[in-house]
Amino acid sequence: MSLAADAFVSQMAAAEPWPENATLYQPLKEDQILLSDCASSLAVQAYLRMCDLPVQVVCKANAEYMSPSGKIPFIHVGNQVVSELGPIVQFTKAKGHSLSDGLDDVQRAEMKAYMELVNNMLLTAELYIQWCDDATAAEISRPRYSSPYSWPLSNILAYQKQWEVRRKMNAIGWGGKTLEQVYEDVSQCCQALSQRLGTQPYFFNKQPTELDALVFGHLFTILTTRLTSTELAERIKSYSNLLSFCRRIEQSYFESKRVSPLKD
Amino acid sequence: MQGPELGVQADDIEAPEIEQEPKQEVLENKDVRFVLFQTVIKQLSPKDSHIAQILSLHCALIWMFLMFLMPPVSLVFQVVVQRVHVDGLGRTKEDLLTYEIAEVFRAKNLIDVMRKSHEARQKLLRLGIFRKVEVVIDTSRGEDALPNGLDVTFEVTELRRMTGSYNTMVGNNEGSMVLGLKLPNVLGRAEKLTFQFSYGTKETSYGLSFFKPQPGHFERNISLNVYKVTGQFPWSSLRETDRGVSAELSFPVWKTNQTLKWEGVWRELGCLARTASFAVREESGHSLKSSLSHAMVIDTRNSSILPRKGGLLKIHQELAGYTGGDASFLKEDFEIQLNKTLFWDSVLSASLWGGLLLPIGDKPTSIADRFYLGGPTSIRGFSMYSMGPQSEGDYLGGEAYWAGGLHLYTPLPFRPGRGGFGDLFRTHFFLNAGNLCNLNYGEGPQAHLKKLAECIRWSYGLGIVLRLGNIARLELNYCIPMGVQSGDRICDGVQFGAGIRFL
Numbered sequence: 133m134s135l136a137a138d139a140f141v142s143q144m145a146a147a148e149p150w151p152e153n154a155t156l157y158q159p160l161k162e163d164q165i166l167l168s169d170c171a172s173s174l175a176v177q178a179y180l181r182m183c184d185l186p187v188q189v190v191c192k193a194n195a196e197y198m199s200p201s202g203k204i205p206f207i208h209v210g211n212q213v214v215s216e217l218g219p220i221v222q223f224t225k226a227k228g229h230s231l232s233d234g235l236d237d238v239q240r241a242e243m244k245a246y247m248e249l250v251n252n253m254l255l256t257a258e259l260y261i262q263w264c265d266d267a268t269a270a271e272i273s274r275p276r277y278s279s280p281y282s283w284p285l286s287n288i289l290a291y292q293k294q295w296e297v298r299r300k301m302n303a304i305g306w307g308g309k310t311l312e313q314v315y316e317d318v319s320q321c322c323q324a325l326s327q328r329l330g331t332q333p334y335f336f337n338k339q340p341t342e343l344d345a346l347v348f349g350h351l352f353t354i355l356t357t358r359l360t361s362t363e364l365a366e367r368i369k370s371y372s373n374l375l376s377f378c379r380r381i382e383q384s385y386f387e388s389k390r391v392s393p394l395k396d
Numbered sequence: 397m398q399g400p401e402l403g404v405q406a407d408d409i410e411a412p413e414i415e416q417e418p419k420q421e422v423l424e425n426k427d428v429r430f431v432l433f434q435t436v437i438k439q440l441s442p443k444d445s446h447i448a449q450i451l452s453l454h455c456a457l458i459w460m461f462l463m464f465l466m467p468p469v470s471l472v473f474q475v476v477v478q479r480v481h482v483d484g485l486g487r488t489k490e491d492l493l494t495y496e497i498a499e500v501f502r503a504k505n506l507i508d509v510m511r512k513s514h515e516a517r518q519k520l521l522r523l524g525i526f527r528k529v530e531v532v533i534d535t536s537r538g539e540d541a542l543p544n545g546l547d548v549t550f551e552v553t554e555l556r557r558m559t560g561s562y563n564t565m566v567g568n569n570e571g572s573m574v575l576g577l578k579l580p581n582v583l584g585r586a587e588k589l590t591f592q593f594s595y596g597t598k599e600t601s602y603g604l605s606f607f608k609p610q611p612g613h614f615e616r617n618i619s620l621n622v623y624k625v626t627g628q629f630p631w632s633s634l635r636e637t638d639r640g641v642s643a644e645l646s647f648p649v650w651k652t653n654q655t656l657k658w659e660g661v662w663r664e665l666g667c668l669a670r671t672a673s674f675a676v677r678e679e680s681g682h683s684l685k686s687s688l689s690h691a692m693v694i695d696t697r698n699s700s701i702l703p704r705k706g707g708l709l710k711i712h713q714e715l716a717g718y719t720g721g722d723a724s725f726l727k728e729d730f731e732i733q734l735n736k737t738l739f740w741d742s743v744l745s746a747s748l749w750g751g752l753l754l755p756i757g758d759k760p761t762s763i764a765d766r767f768y769l770g771g772p773t774s775i776r777g778f779s780m781y782s783m784g785p786q787s788e789g790d791y792l793g794g795e796a797y798w799a800g801g802l803h804l805y806t807p808l809p810f811r812p813g814r815g816g817f818g819d820l821f822r823t824h825f826f827l828n829a830g831n832l833c834n835l836n837y838g839e840g841p842q843a844h845l846k847k848l849a850e851c852i853r854w855s856y857g858l859g860i861v862l863r864l865g866n867i868a869r870l871e872l873n874y875c876i877p878m879g880v881q882s883g884d885r886i887c888d889g890v891q892f893g894a895g896i897r898f899l
Contacts, residue, residue: 193681194678196681197680198680200667211674213674281682281684282684
């Protein structure tokens with residue numbers, strides 16, 4: 133999002149309070165959504181629940197194309213459309229809802245650094261496994277991604293997406309990595325997160341921040357999604373404090389309201 | 397090519413055993429009929445005239461001359477076309493031409509020969525594979541030459557194997573470069589292969605098309621197309637990219653022209669701007685349309701732009717979804733136009749359009765399939781496609797529409813430039829009316845008709861029309877829109893319009 137658009141959105145957003153009919157759009161939950169999109173969507177849902185902002189989740193087969201940035205998820209609030217966690221955090225902040233106001237500058241910088249780490253490592257690893265591991269791509273990603281479309285469009289779109297992700301992987305230097313190296317990267321990332329979390333309930337003491345929402349979204353999705361191999365989930369399971377962190381957020385933000393993000 | 401030997405009456409004509417060179421000499425020795433004949437030949441094989449049109453004009457003049465001034469002489473003149481030569485063939489296969497020139501052999505007298513040769517020439521030119529066709533009629537020579545035998549020679553010049561064009565276009569904040577390639581006679585039987593590629597600062601589009609007529613029946617033809625087109629529709633804040641293949645079969649039946657078509661299109665819709673309404677955003681994404689369509693056209697007008705007489709009936713129906721794809725609908729639309737010349741060169745023209753889009757199944761219709769109305773080419777006085785159902789200023793189109801127009805075309809006042817440039821212009825007075833709406837299926841046809849008759853938009857005004865060739869027209873009108881509904885965007889006052897299809 134450009135600076136001008138940012139400023140525009142913030143200004144517009146400030147004018148109105150959070151409406152009751154805010155909607156979050158994501159792909160079809162049963163047949164279509166992929167690990168990475170599900171993780172990003174769950175992160176935004178967790179963030180909005182932490183802010184105590186009500187949002188209704190709507191599944192649309194063309195959610196990816198409806199999104200102004202082409203990324204999942206996006207929210208429709210009033211007449212505003214905002215996609216991805218970063219802009220959504222800014223958008224809610226403009227409306228007077230923020231989780232990171234209590235942090236000092238150093239902590240805020242640290243939070244941003246860890247969020248970048250999660251996006252660069254976990255999200256990229258998820259994309260790699262989905263589209264660059266041939267078994268996962270053939271058995272899960274391509275059939276699910278193309279499920280709403282009829283032949284031959286289904287094949288065209290699935291291969292187009294795969295090609296696009298692979299090109300991106302080559303551009304950021306992940307193209308030559310093996311699956312084992314990717315698992316190793318995930319382990320390292322988890323180790324860093326585990327160390328930062330330590331014995332605290334949330335990354336920054338007692339109050340959750342957008343970092344907690346982002347980490348929860350990714351880890352919880354990886355733990356609860358069945359892939360061709362359980363290796364990815366196994367890597368995370370070796371960090372017990374991260375597991376209990378996920379359980380804690382699930383219990384306090386999802387189960388208490390009797391809506392489990394992955395069971396409804 | 398050997399002609400059928402019929403109608404031989406040897407006593408009707410003397411054997412003109414002459415060489416081509418000493419024509420002048422021979423002329424003086426023969427009787428009147430023969431002199432006439434020689435003159436005709438001389439006129440028909442002009443060594444100095446290169447333009448085919450002049451030749452055909454000569455043909456026509458002589459033919460008229462023979463018809464009206466000297467009927468007794470010409471009618472007794474029985475001839476046999478013995479041979480037809482086609483000179484200058486390169487890639488063109490001979491069997492294709494056999495059909496086109498077969499009629500020439502059936503000619504029994506000189507007038508016939510000339511008329512049929514002229515018709516054959518027109519047919520050859522229509523194939524679109526020759527740059528020039530000249531006709532030479534001469535007396536038969538050689539051992540088997542009959543005394544009244546004629547040889548007809550078509551001297552043709554083929555078009556080049558490949559022609560290319562290059563254009564640059566600038567407009568609407570976009571520049572583009574258009575590259576065109578055309579192979580007019582690719583397999584030797586008037587098949588045409590065309591390729592067009594447009595590379596713009598915003599969009600790239602291309603089209604490849606193959607056209608093949610049936611030999612001897614040019615109106616019966618098939619064409620195959622592959623294309624990618626991108627369109628931006630600011631009235632809907634919509635961008636559409638279509639990639640498609642289509643196969644089309646055209647054939648005449650009685651006075652109609654029928655077209656059957658299958659089309660498979662991958663359509664990608666997207667918002668033109670961030671500010672697009674959510675209703676348009678919801679339509680974004682990919683869809684596949686596979687449709688069978690049929691069109692019937694009866695056109696008796698003397699010209700497709702500014703006709704003076706005749707009528708047009710066009711019926712088009714499209715069924716999507718039965719051959720695959722995820723768009724399912726039945727679409728019907730029609731167009732009627734009637735023209736009548738009144739006093740002082742003025743023409744009264746009435747037209748009526750209508751259409752209906754019925755979704756099949758539970759899925760609602762797509763914004764890309766619905767009808768749009770309004771603008772300088774349909775209901776004048778309204779902005780382009782800016783009426784009917786809309787959301788936050790983006791027009792969503794309707795599932796049913798009708799539009800009618802009544803025009804009185806007159807020559808320019810005081811007729812400046814009469815007989816020349818001024819004839820390209822007309823003034824017109826118009827009255828347009830129409831409606832566009834969505835129909836709630838299940839209410840029955842009565843309710844639908846009532847809905848279409850409610851809140852009719854209409855407009856009237858006058859303006860100047862400029863004809864551009866025989867394909868397009870420009871209009872500058874002063875319009876007064878009436879029956880404007882809330883949400884419609886109007887263009888009160890002067891409106892400029894350019895287009896091919898006009899109400």
